[in-house]
Amino acid sequence: MRRPLLASLVAAALTLSACGTADTPTTTTPGASGGALTPIKLQLQWFYQAQFAGYIAAVDQGYYQEQGLDVQLLEGGVDIVPQTALAQGKADYAVAWVPKALASREQGAGITDVGQIFARSGTYQVAWKDSGITKAADLKGKKVGNWGFGNEFELFAGMTKAGLDPGKDVTLVQQQFDMQALLKKEIDAAQAMSYNEYAQLLEATNPATGKLYTPEDFAVIDWKTEGSSMLQDAVWANTEKLSDPAYQQQTVKFLAGTIKGWAYCRDNAEACRDLVVAKGSKLGKSHQLWQMNEVNKLVWPATGGIGTINEADWKQTVDLSLTTKNQTGDTVLTKQPEGLAFTNDYIKQALDLAKTAGVDINGAGFKPQTVTLTAGGA
């Protein structure tokens, strides 16, 4: 008597979970220009912030609409993994860091990098100026904060490259997502994104002077100059669906709108800051402008056209993913990515579309601003 009941329970559970994953149909009307807009969901990595300004602007300025797309942006959360949401069909495209997305691919997620929006990495390791830490080799014997969860590999690659054994030569400390540990000198060097945590340091008050900390108080190790940087924010598409001509066409259109959005934010940083703030971000105006400016530096200038995947950078990311070990001895990848991990096919078509429409896709003349942060970023 017990067994049939159990079986029916299991069956019920299966039906329930099937509902859970299969109720977001992606209605793609092929070549919908002029007529009804094609609904599209883009999964972001985190809450609305200037890191995603290009997409927000493309929605707000109607650049996606011009392409016949109705794009809905999905905010991330602590347990939302964009590439997984994409692979499960909960989103049509996702923004994700390349190493993490490649790790998900190795575990079976069928996704392809179709546009490398951030050409450069924004990861820093920040120390106090008076600590004398200026390069990776100086971290020897120090307490080094790292975020873990796959966000730490540039740091480990940098230390390995500088001849350190991250397991032995430094004391590794799991770092929270704020910078208090560095400010309290619990750690000697902290991981920070140029566009976020580093700005938070500069928004904090120095108790010694009563004024905000300044860049002169800190020393920054930039993994770009240490040669251990990896590719970050990219637009990922569903690999299987890419064999469908309608989805291909839609991808080109989506990328064309995205390009225009990022070009707009390059030329109108303040306007994009306001768009992000209007989206209800809890981080203040000066923080968002700083973030917009720093993110622009990661995107522009784009020599090959925004979103084009540079083979050398891709190779460096994959090589480091294969060889760098973190403190538990894990690498990001165990083997070379198989199948269609990235393609420039769609971004090229999108760039042509954008160029014909008069968009500056290279931003050769891009000049970053000097942003003054206020207390708390308000």
Added chain:
Amino acid sequence: MRRVLSAVAGLVVLIALWEGYKAVGNPEGTVLFGVRILPRADDLSMPHVWDMLSRLARPELTGGRPVWQVVLGASLFTLGITTVGFAAGAVIGLLLAVAMQRFRIVERGLLPYVILSQTVPLVALAPLIAGWGGTVWPEWMTVAVIAAYLAFFPVAVGMLRGLQSPQTAGVELMRSYAAGWWRTLVKLRLPASLPYLFPALRLAGAAAVVGAVVGEISTGTRGGIGRLIIEYSREATSDPAKVYTAMLGAALLGLVVAALVSLLELPLMRHRRRVSVVTM
């Protein structure tokens, strides 16, 4: 009146403890053999109570609403989610308990799964439910489901125990009246289960709050206090008092839910006193 006074006294003691530790505690914290046994007492880790309160009065962002309005609004939003989750969880828990009481086979088959359900980590559950979102299913429903998922458990287990609590003599008396299962349930088992139900409901209320707050953090659902905690904690570096304002909101939410649940008891407890003779 006395309850109000003792509540105020409790609050004063709490503040005195916080400020007292700040006054005597080592700002660098106490470390014994490389292990931190007492937290840091500096302003970055433990802001003064008056700093938190004055932070509540100042605007969230330049030109924005004051923090207390934002926190209160977010707490109300989460209170709504908690209420929906609590109600759904309580109803499901009650139905499960009745079914398990009625059919032995259901109890034996289902109870292990009811217990198992609470060992599934929310981290695994949240992304699964998050995908249900759509036009018919508003985003906050995801969070309410998580709250209900945590809330149904104490009700199911506590209520089952309550329904089984009447002594054999009582059950046999009902049988001698030729009362059927339904009558026995309404006249005997339900009244007898009330003392078990209320602690269970209180637990469920607390669980629903935790579920709602954690669910918001997990899925990034905007509008509620959980999301506010994580948004403000990002500013812990430059504005530590702000984080605690959100936590005050969460604490307030917990208190309000506890009070609402105990209000539920009032009418039912009167009822119980009247029928308690039957259960003897």
